[in-house]
Amino acid sequence: MRFTKMEGLGNDYIYVNCMEGEPEDLPTLAVRLSDRHFGVGADGLICIKPGRTGDFTMEMYNADGSRGAMCGNGIRCVGKYVYDRKLTRKTCLTIDTDAGPRGLELAVRGGKAEQVTVDMGQAILYPEVELEAMGEQYTVHQVGVGNPHAVIFCPDPEGVRLEELGPVLECHPNLRERSNVEFVSCQDGHDLHVRVWERGSGITLACGTGACAAFEAARRQGLCGSRAEARLPGGTLGLEWREGRIFMTGPARTVFEGEIEMG
Numbered sequence: 001m002r003f004t005k006m007e008g009l010g011n012d013y014i015y016v017n018c019m020e021g022e023p024e025d026l027p028t029l030a031v032r033l034s035d036r037h038f039g040v041g042a043d044g045l046i047c048i049k050p051g052r053t054g055d056f057t058m059e060m061y062n063a064d065g066s067r068g069a070m071c072g073n074g075i076r077c078v079g080k081y082v083y084d085r086k087l088t089r090k091t092c093l094t095i096d097t098d099a100g101p102r103g104l105e106l107a108v109r110g111g112k113a114e115q116v117t118v119d120m121g122q123a124i125l126y127p128e129v130e131l132e133a134m135g136e137q138y139t140v141h142q143v144g145v146g147n148p149h150a151v152i153f154c155p156d157p158e159g160v161r162l163e164e165l166g167p168v169l170e171c172h173p174n175l176r177e178r179s180n181v182e183f184v185s186c187q188d189g190h191d192l193h194v195r196v197w198e199r200g201s202g203i204t205l206a207c208g209t210g211a212c213a214a215f216e217a218a219r220r221q222g223l224c225g226s227r228a229e230a231r232l233p234g235g236t237l238g239l240e241w242r243e244g245r246i247f248m249t250g251p252a253r254t255v256f257e258g259e260i261e262m263g
């Protein structure tokens, strides 16, 4: 089976063209291919299918085989994939996702899409939750961006023991549902420093929906205005709140093409 390895700020996925059919058992395939020793290595698997209401459909699986409703870094790469391979010549696209349609605007140079702006829609802020994890108390801002996020503000996200805390918080009984987890600091009213534990994939270098969730929580707390930059370990995303919707801008990159035995 042919695949394309792509990344958005180091949040890397395996992309499969499913325009004319799809492999069997995608969750199992996602686990097998995401393995960084026995497979290709990735944060998950993304299938590109014909659009339902939009131009194309993104179907996304985390590295543990669980289905993700929306993927910010992934959808930018989907836009790049379909444009660079001439599946479309449009630079304004609608991609269907499990969380609904999302609008993309591609910035093209030399015939390739390099930067993508995504209309991530309206974020939903749920009531704050106080919880205890590993002996510490946390105030959690639960934010829906098509998928669930637990945003925690702290002075030094780099100092958080994320590999230990992440799995505890992901499945914490006080949260609305199994969540992605972001530790965030915003000291200057503009830059958000974000570290992410992703539901189904663990620590990732970046999370597009997570950056939007952090932005929404920070903006509603008055920690930043209607424009911000999310600084993640894998790079920076531009964020803008406009007429109730969040617009996220960032890069998308093709790493390599490959073929894997399906036996």
Ligand SMILES: N[C@H](CCC[C@H](N)C(=O)O)C(=O)O
Pocket: 011, 062, 067, 068, 069, 070, 071, 072, 073, 074, 147, 148, 180, 198, 199, 200, 201, 204, 206, 207, 208, 209, 210
């Ligand atoms: N782990 C997420 C999906 C991937 C989100 C992330 N990679 C992004 O860029 O938004 C979930 O299960 O909700």
